[in-house]
Amino acid sequence: MELWGRMLWALLSGPGRRGSTRGWAFSSWQxxxxxxxxxxxxxxxxxxxxxxxxxxxxxxxxxxxxIVAHVLGAKTFQSLRPALWTQPLTSQQLxxxxxxxxxxxxxxxxxxxxxxxxxxGLSLRMVPPVFIPRPETExxxxxxxxxxxxxxxxxxxxxxxxxxxxxxxxxxxxxSLLSQLPQSRVIAVDKREAAISLTHENAxxxxxxxxxxxxxxxxxxxxxxxxxxxxxxxxxxxxxxxPKVWHERSWTHLPWxxxxxxxxxxxxxxxxxxxxxxxxxxxxxxxxxxDGGEEGMDIITHILALAPRLLxxxxxxxxxxxxxHPELVSxxxxxxxxxxLNLVAVRRDFCGRPRFLHIRRSGP
Amino acid sequence: IxxxxxxxxxxxxNDLILEVxxxxxxxxxxxxxxxxxxxxxxxxxxxxxxxRVQRVPKTEKQGxxxxxxxxxxxxxxxxxxxxVINPKDLRIDxxxxxxxxxxxxxxxxxxxxxxxxxTGVVSECQQERSQxxxxxxxxxxLRAKLYxxxxxxxINKRQNARKIQIGSKGRSEKIRTYNFPQNRVTDHRINKxxxxxxxxxxxxxxxxxxxxxLKEYADYESLVEIISQKV
Numbered sequence: 001m002e003l004w005g006r007m008l009w010a011l012l013s014g015p016g017r018r019g020s021t022r023g024w025a026f027s028s029w030q031x032x033x034x035x036x037x038x039x040x041x042x043x044x045x046x047x048x049x050x051x052x053x054x055x056x057x058x059x060x061x062x063x064x065x066x067i068v069a070h071v072l073g074a075k076t077f078q079s080l081r082p083a084l085w086t087q088p089l090t091s092q093q094l095x096x097x098x099x100x101x102x103x104x105x106x107x108x109x110x111x112x113x114x115x116x117x118x119x120x121g122l123s124l125r126m127v128p129p130v131f132i133p134r135p136e137t138e139x140x141x142x143x144x145x146x147x148x149x150x151x152x153x154x155x156x157x158x159x160x161x162x163x164x165x166x167x168x169x170x171x172x173x174x175x176s177l178l179s180q181l182p183q184s185r186v187i188a189v190d191k192r193e194a195a196i197s198l199t200h201e202n203a204x205x206x207x208x209x210x211x212x213x214x215x216x217x218x219x220x221x222x223x224x225x226x227x228x229x230x231x232x233x234x235x236x237x238x239x240x241x242x243p244k245v246w247h248e249r250s251w252t253h254l255p256w257x258x259x260x261x262x263x264x265x266x267x268x269x270x271x272x273x274x275x276x277x278x279x280x281x282x283x284x285x286x287x288x289x290x291d292g293g294e295e296g297m298d299i300i301t302h303i304l305a306l307a308p309r310l311l312x313x314x315x316x317x318x319x320x321x322x323x324x325h326p327e328l329v330s331x332x333x334x335x336x337x338x339x340x341l342n343l344v345a346v347r348r349d350f351c352g353r354p355r356f357l358h359i360r361r362s363g364p
Numbered sequence: 365i366x367x368x369x370x371x372x373x374x375x376x377x378n379d380l381i382l383e384v385x386x387x388x389x390x391x392x393x394x395x396x397x398x399x400x401x402x403x404x405x406x407x408x409x410x411x412x413x414x415x416r417v418q419r420v421p422k423t424e425k426q427g428x429x430x431x432x433x434x435x436x437x438x439x440x441x442x443x444x445x446x447x448v449i450n451p452k453d454l455r456i457d458x459x460x461x462x463x464x465x466x467x468x469x470x471x472x473x474x475x476x477x478x479x480x481x482x483t484g485v486v487s488e489c490q491q492e493r494s495q496x497x498x499x500x501x502x503x504x505x506l507r508a509k510l511y512x513x514x515x516x517x518x519i520n521k522r523q524n525a526r527k528i529q530i531g532s533k534g535r536s537e538k539i540r541t542y543n544f545p546q547n548r549v550t551d552h553r554i555n556k557x558x559x560x561x562x563x564x565x566x567x568x569x570x571x572x573x574x575x576x577x578l579k580e581y582a583d584y585e586s587l588v589e590i591i592s593q594k595v
Contacts, residue, residue: 062473066493078491082395110472118493135458135474135495136466142496269467280470290467322464350495351460 039094040086044068045077048101055105058278063110067100070114075123107279120176122206130198131289133172136349137265140320140356141176143347144263147316147358148181159185161260164310166219166303167191169289171199171212173263178208185211187259191218192286220302258312265320266299268292296322301332304359308339311361317341323353333359375440375515376406381508383437396505398441405440410578412438413539420545429545435536441504442511449507455479458495478502485509549574554581 039047045064052060065077071093074080089097103113111117111126118124119133120141126132148161161184165174168188178186188199196216203209269277269290281290292298300319307317321329326346333341340363349355379400399408415434420427457477463469475490476498487506489498540551542561549564550557556577564570 059471059473066472075493076491109470111470118497121492121494121497131467132470134466134469135460135471138494138496265467267467273464273468277468278470281468285470320466322466349465350456350458350499351465353465355466 039089041068041072041077041080041089042085044089044094044097048097051101052104057104057107058280059110063104064101066110066114067097067104071096071100075118107283109280109284112284119172120180122172122176122179124170124172124175124202125198125205126170127194127198128284129286129289130192130195131169131285133170134265136355137173137320138176139347139349140263140265140318141173141180143356143358144177144261144318145180147318148261158183161185162258163187163261163263164259165189166262166264167195167266167289167299168199168214169195169265171202171214173265174199174212175202175206175208177263178211179206185213187213187215189215189217189219191216191220192288194286195289219306220299258315259310260312260315262303262307262311262315262317264299264303264318266292266303268296268300268320268322268325270294270296270322270324292322295328296325297328297332300325300329304329304333304339304341305336307341307359308361313361313363315361317357317359317361319357319359320355321357323355326354326357329357329359375442375446375511376403376409378405378440378443378446380405380408380441381439381505382408382411383439385435385437386432398504405438407575408438409440410539410575410582411436413537416538416541418541418543418545433538437512439508439512440515441508447507447511447514449480449510453481454506455481456499474498476502478506480506480510483510483513485513551578554578 045061045068048064048067049061052063057063069075069077069080072080072084072089074084100113104110108128109132111132112128115126116123117126117132120138124133161181163174163177163184163186165177165186165188168174168190171188174186174188178184190196190199193216196214199212199214200209203212203214267288267290269292271291271294273296274287274291275282277290292300300321303319304317307315311317319329326343330343333339333343339361341359341361343357344360345358346354347356347358379398381396381398383396413436415436416431417434418429418431421430424430455478457479459473459475460469460471472493474493474495475488476495477486477488478499479486485506487502487509489502489505491501492498537553539553540549542549542565544561547561548557548559549561551574554577556574558564558570558574560570564574
């Protein structure tokens, strides 16, 4: 036993040893699977960080920290009980970490590897290829909450505000609004069935399913209000798991009134920028959730064109966009006076980029 | 009636943040906790300072006593009224990529660092996956730090002679020794020794007794100060 221990020590602290402020780390020779009972959380993070760095995986340290923390039952490495940092892991845990890390080596985004991520303090399931919420979008929700708080008529009365989300994805925006506006109701729309399922699942996990209608609908295909096309199927998924399929020709027959708000993080990437996106995005996330056409404006203009018929008078639209869009949207709105929409405010994100638009309907 | 003359602290009712750091004046190990409750600060304020632990570690073969220290800082958490921070005075750092950001980038690094520009005070948080949550927590910590700095100015107006110091004057003072081999705890400010360290460490009546003695002594010093100013 003694000899074996000494040999192991020599192997682990031998050539190629990496310095670390937290103690000794694995050497960098071709990784043998670490022996069970000898590896602690800190050592594993160090080991996998090294492996990721060598293979050019971005955010190597963060990735390995999240994976190890997740296997140990914590959301972040920092929130792990310090006692767990140095305790040896079981071989099951080591195997799990190895599996998750091998997916990271395939450039799978961490959020898909863990199968969950946080948004506005809510924990949401994440499933490829449904779009992963970005931190910027948390600020979009903050802005909406601020505006709602300022409008006295929208506070307190049941069913108010009534919000439409276009392109709900995982349900991040809808569910964070619902959870912080206890009287609100949301209609969430997405053209992808995977997004519809995921939003439904997240709504149930958070017990918000009673206040959300989730509709599988492509806003952009042949979408003229009043003539939606006889083949348009609208799935209305309500609470308590009883799906209702609605065939509707017109929005005006649906069982809700005009909206107080329309919120969206629509696909806004310029088409020519799509191929420059990182492999994490290109290979795993739905391109339809990103590609906004030539100037990234296609879905934005669709939403704006439909808005006047969906919104109450002086209702608002809140959008997340590319930093080049505020000017483009402003000119486009000026070219469409028939919509009676005004760009009332542009807000910057935490990096100082113009990111969010508040457009208001005023007029007939 | 005399007790009514004792001025209460501005922050006695406040919630607080407790920070512990191994070693004196900072070290590698650090943790903080948020504590709330009725008059939380008033009960906890005497715990700030250097706590000294004397014990014989299990690995010690010759039975020698080792001494280690832990520095505790009690930072009252300011209410909205206590402290107003101008958002323009803050620089918020996040590790977001250069370029377009937003949909163009997928990141899991949600660490947030806030710098209060006029004072240079920094507060960081990477405890949560949600960047917004990290920002909120960092703000809370920043407010507590700035507030304790503000309180320092108030406290500094008091006489130096006080044995029970709250605030940074007291922060590097050895206030208490926990001697495990001799099973006693001594608070050096009032020179009070309690036996039965085990029971003391459970919290409860022994700790309450000590805190009560400290309160009484602090009230006494407060009154002395008031009286001597008038004379």
